[in-house]
Amino acid sequence: MQSSLPRPGGSRLPAPPSLSSSSIPQPHQPLGDLGESTINSRIGTLGASTIGKPSALKTPAPTRAIASLKRPASTLEHSETASDRPAQVARSAISQAGPTAAIKANSVKMLAKSAANMKTGLSASSRIGAAAKGGLARPQTGMNLRQKQEVPAAPSPTEDPSPEDEKPVATKKRPQRAGWDVKGRLADLEEDHREIMEKLADTNQQKDMSSMKVIELETIRATLETKNSHLQAELNRDQAELNKCRMELLEEQRLRRVEADDARRQLLNETDELRRKARDEVDNLERKNKSEVNDLTTKHKFELDNLRMAFDKLKMEEAENKRRHAEELASLKSAAARDLEDAQQRNKNEISDLRNRNELETSTMKNSYQTEIATLKSTYETELAKIKAELKVETAAHNETKDELAIAQKMNKDMRSTISEQSVNSLNMESTARALRDKICSLESLIADRDNSIRLRDGNVHEMRQNLEIAMTKLRTEETLRRKLHNQVLELKGNIRVFCRVRPALEAEAEPAKIDFPDQEEEAKDIKLYSMEKSTLGVEAIKEHPFTFDKVFNPMCDNNLIFEEISQLVQSALDGYNVCIFAYGQTGSGKTYTMTSKDGMIPQAVDQIFRASSQLTEKGWAYTMEGSFVEVYNENLNDLLGKDTDLDKKKIEIRHDKGRTTLTECTTIPLDGPDMMEEVMRRASNNRMVAATKANERSSRSHSVFILKLAGTNTITGEKCEGTLNLVDLAGSERLSHSQATGDRLKETQNINKSLSALGDVISALGGGKEVKHIPYRNSKLTFLLQNSLGGNSKTLMFVMVSPLQAHMNETLTSLKFAKKVSQVNIGTAKKVKVESTSS
Numbered sequence: 032m033q034s035s036l037p038r039p040g041g042s043r044l045p046a047p048p049s050l051s052s053s054s055i056p057q058p059h060q061p062l063g064d065l066g067e068s069t070i071n072s073r074i075g076t077l078g079a080s081t082i083g084k085p086s087a088l089k090t091p092a093p094t095r096a097i098a099s100l101k102r103p104a105s106t107l108e109h110s111e112t113a114s115d116r117p118a119q120v121a122r123s124a125i126s127q128a129g130p131t132a133a134i135k136a137n138s139v140k141m142l143a144k145s146a147a148n149m150k151t152g153l154s155a156s157s158r159i160g161a162a163a164k165g166g167l168a169r170p171q172t173g174m175n176l177r178q179k180q181e182v183p184a185a186p187s188p189t190e191d192p193s194p195e196d197e198k199p200v201a202t203k204k205r206p207q208r209a210g211w212d213v214k215g216r217l218a219d220l221e222e223d224h225r226e227i228m229e230k231l232a233d234t235n236q237q238k239d240m241s242s243m244k245v246i247e248l249e250t251i252r253a254t255l256e257t258k259n260s261h262l263q264a265e266l267n268r269d270q271a272e273l274n275k276c277r278m279e280l281l282e283e284q285r286l287r288r289v290e291a292d293d294a295r296r297q298l299l300n301e302t303d304e305l306r307r308k309a310r311d312e313v314d315n316l317e318r319k320n321k322s323e324v325n326d327l328t329t330k331h332k333f334e335l336d337n338l339r340m341a342f343d344k345l346k347m348e349e350a351e352n353k354r355r356h357a358e359e360l361a362s363l364k365s366a367a368a369r370d371l372e373d374a375q376q377r378n379k380n381e382i383s384d385l386r387n388r389n390e391l392e393t394s395t396m397k398n399s400y401q402t403e404i405a406t407l408k409s410t411y412e413t414e415l416a417k418i419k420a421e422l423k424v425e426t427a428a429h430n431e432t433k434d435e436l437a438i439a440q441k442m443n444k445d446m447r448s449t450i451s452e453q454s455v456n457s458l459n460m461e462s463t464a465r466a467l468r469d470k471i472c473s474l475e476s477l478i479a480d481r482d483n484s485i486r487l488r489d490g491n492v493h494e495m496r497q498n499l500e501i502a503m504t505k506l507r508t509e510e511t512l513r514r515k516l517h518n519q520v521l522e523l524k525g526n527i528r529v530f531c532r533v534r535p536a537l538e539a540e541a542e543p544a545k546i547d548f549p550d551q552e553e554e555a556k557d558i559k560l561y562s563m564e565k566s567t568l569g570v571e572a573i574k575e576h577p578f579t580f581d582k583v584f585n586p587m588c589d590n591n592l593i594f595e596e597i598s599q600l601v602q603s604a605l606d607g608y609n610v611c612i613f614a615y616g617q618t619g620s621g622k623t624y625t626m627t628s629k630d631g632m633i634p635q636a637v638d639q640i641f642r643a644s645s646q647l648t649e650k651g652w653a654y655t656m657e658g659s660f661v662e663v664y665n666e667n668l669n670d671l672l673g674k675d676t677d678l679d680k681k682k683i684e685i686r687h688d689k690g691r692t693t694l695t696e697c698t699t700i701p702l703d704g705p706d707m708m709e710e711v712m713r714r715a716s717n718n719r720m721v722a723a724t725k726a727n728e729r730s731s732r733s734h735s736v737f738i739l740k741l742a743g744t745n746t747i748t749g750e751k752c753e754g755t756l757n758l759v760d761l762a763g764s765e766r767l768s769h770s771q772a773t774g775d776r777l778k779e780t781q782n783i784n785k786s787l788s789a790l791g792d793v794i795s796a797l798g799g800g801k802e803v804k805h806i807p808y809r810n811s812k813l814t815f816l817l818q819n820s821l822g823g824n825s826k827t828l829m830f831v832m833v834s835p836l837q838a839h840m841n842e843t844l845t846s847l848k849f850a851k852k853v854s855q856v857n858i859g860t861a862k863k864v865k866v867e868s869t870s871s
């Protein structure tokens with residue numbers, strides 16, 4: 032059996048030097064001399080690699096070995112009778128079982144040898160007996176017998192070429208006994224038999240331990256899976272709850288903010304309105320008051336001035352009257368005095384005349400004169416009384432004026448009281464204004480209260496924000512945990528996963544192959560194909576070809592369903608892993624349909640990445656993405672996003688630096704949104720069409736690689752990550768006979784074979800573990816391009832595409848065998864691409 036993967040072209044790939052010691056279980060590997068630790072470590076490796084591969088767990092290697100051990104038990108019974116077939120039986124036991132079986136087989140062989148020895152010994156003893164009877168004890172015969180007995184014990188390369196015979200089960204070395212010492216030799220054989228049985232018991236114990244370990248590992252795997260699903264469900268529930276809370280919180284915040292704003296605005300409006308009204312009222316009142324006071328003051332002043340003037344006039348009139356009366360009185364007095372004097376003079380004259388004349392008459396005359404004086408006196412006195420009465424009237428008038436003045440003064444007083452009343456009014460108004468001011472103050476305090484409550488609400492909002500922040504931090508922690516768990520789950524599932532997809536038969540296609548999907552309703556991991564095989568005798572019989580992969584998709588499965596299965600792997604690229612997804616299969620098996628059709632893996636992967644990255648922004652992650660699309664044709668790289676005129680002309684170099692791959696002179700398009708992807712796909716398909724005119728069916732004869740580079744930074748935690756997603760549509764894997772191809776076709780064929788077998792070699796070498804120092808990435812452009820995305824630091828998925836046609840059965844079987852080998856490779860645990868974090 033060869034240790035290399037089968038060459039996609041049907042022939043086997045050259046065996047990589049390390050593959051004999053790789054972790055792929057090799058049925059013919061010499062395991063008889065493996066120690067317990069080695070066995071345990073193998074079991075450990077098997078357990079680790081088969082966790083997450085229930086198919087593998089169905090018949091784990093040790094169990095298979097145990098199962099096969101049951102067979103030697105029956106063989107043991109036969110071997111005692113059929114002593115001529117011991118080596119053959121042992122070989123078959125070894126080839127079917129592991130190290131335990133090797134030991135068992137050894138014991139079977141030993142028993143067989145013992146039986147043979149016994150036979151020989153018995154025939155020798157009978158012959159000795161016969162010789163003794165004849166009296167001839169011939170040592171020669173003894174020699175011959177010994178030689179005969181030693182023949183079956185000697186390892187013969189033709190009889191027993193298996194490596195376990197090189198190191199047989201050790202039994203105690205015993206002194207050689209003479210051929211005639213049958214009893215002694217029988218005792219030795221029994222001793223050997225006992226030792227072998229002891230070893231067999233040991234081996235059984237080891238086998239039981241191994242079984243226990245397998246059961247233990249299975250339990251761990253089941254627990255891990257349950258735990259993981261619980262955690263995932265919890266995480267989903269938490270996330271949903273958190274999203275709901277966040278939405279509610281945001282809605283509440285928005286409502287509160289709107290409410291608070293409305294209230295504040297209404298309050299401010301009301302306050303402003305009240306203030307304005309109060310101010311207007313106060314102003315009006317003050318203005319009215321002032322004008323009234325001014326009016327009254329001017330009126331009073333005017334009236335006072337009038338009164339004063341009237342009073343002054345009256346005073347002047349009084350003084351004038353007084354003066355006139357005094358003058359009149361004085362003139363009357365002087366006139367009266369003059370009249371009196373004149374009269375007196377005249378009288379004197381007359382008297383003297385009269386004295387002279389009639390002294391006698393004087394007395395009579397004296398009386399008349401006296402009477403006249405009395406009359407004059409009374410006239411004078413009447414006139415005086417008259418003047419006095421006039422004075423009295425004047426005085427009364429004066430008093431009247433005085434009264435008027437008093438009235439005016441009273442009026443003035445009234446005016447003053449009115450003014451004071453007005454002042455009181457003004458004071459009242461002031462108090463009203465003060466009350467209004469108080470009201471304004473109370474309103475202001477109300478506003479302050481409202482402000483306080485708003486501040487309180489703001490505090491609540493702040494608290495809610497803090498809670499939200501805490502929730503976000505929790506969410507971020509959970510996101511980190513999710514990433515870890517997600518990647519742990521994927522690691523448990525194995526780093527190379529193989530999915531098989533059978534496309535539906537197209538309308539024009541006839542004669543479908545018989546293909547069964549035995550467990551589609553359950554795990555969907557199995558596929559069974561049936562082919563007609565001719566036996567050596569020329570009899571035709573149906574042969575079953577069962578295969579088990581990580582997932583099998585029947586023709587009814589659409590691209591969406593398939594993407595669901597790989598979406599977790601795509602997510603890993605966002606988490607900072609290098610991911611490689613291949614589509615492998617013969618031409619027309621559905622590779623391009625699966626990878627690049629409208630709802631194919633490439634557009635859906637990019638869509639998911641955009642969706643997931645935008646969801647991650649709220650957890651602080653910001654991603655930049657750029658895409659390149661290249662074609663590997665005839666071991667040359669072509670830029671599918673560049674100018675079509677550069678195809679097959681421009682030389683693109685591949686450079687690897689610290690785990691990063693760059694392509695010189697290759698177009699890289701920054702992807703800002705899923706719409707950009709349409710442009711990328713359009714350009715790539717245009718260039719492929721142009722290329723197709725250069726070489727017929729070129730799409731089947733070239734590998735196309737879509738490279739999406741993702742760089743993420745968490746602005747909150749300072750984490751950084753870089754991942755690459757490679758989506759590869761491989762060239763058709765069908766066998767192409769070199770002899771039929773010539774010229775360009777031959778070159779194409781050689782290059783396809785070279786790159787596909789290089790891919791197989793790289794995967795084989797990766798499965799060789801630490802002992803393999805060299806991984807032959809440089810053997811082809813394709814493997815060199817994908818160097819950083821194939822191997823320990825990456826996660827790989829291979830789609831093996833299957834055509835449903837009977838005509839393609841042979842190619843299909845070859846593809847499935849290749850895929851089976853790939854699925855058995857364990858390339859170790861993927862590690863995140865290391866990027867220095869900005870946080871300390």
Ligand SMILES: Nc1ncnc2c1ncn2[C@@H]1O[C@H](COP(=O)(O)OP(=O)(O)OP(=O)(O)O)[C@@H](O)[C@H]1O
Pocket residue numbers: 533534535537616617618619620621622623624625730731732762763832
């Ligand atoms: N799952 C599917 N459902 C419907 N039609 C499919 C499916 N898979 C493939 N086809 C059809 O089968 C045909 C061949 O498929 P496709 O071109 O994808 O094969 P391919 O392996 O990429 O071939 P090539 O190597 O020539 O590129 C196409 O017409 C495609 O539309």
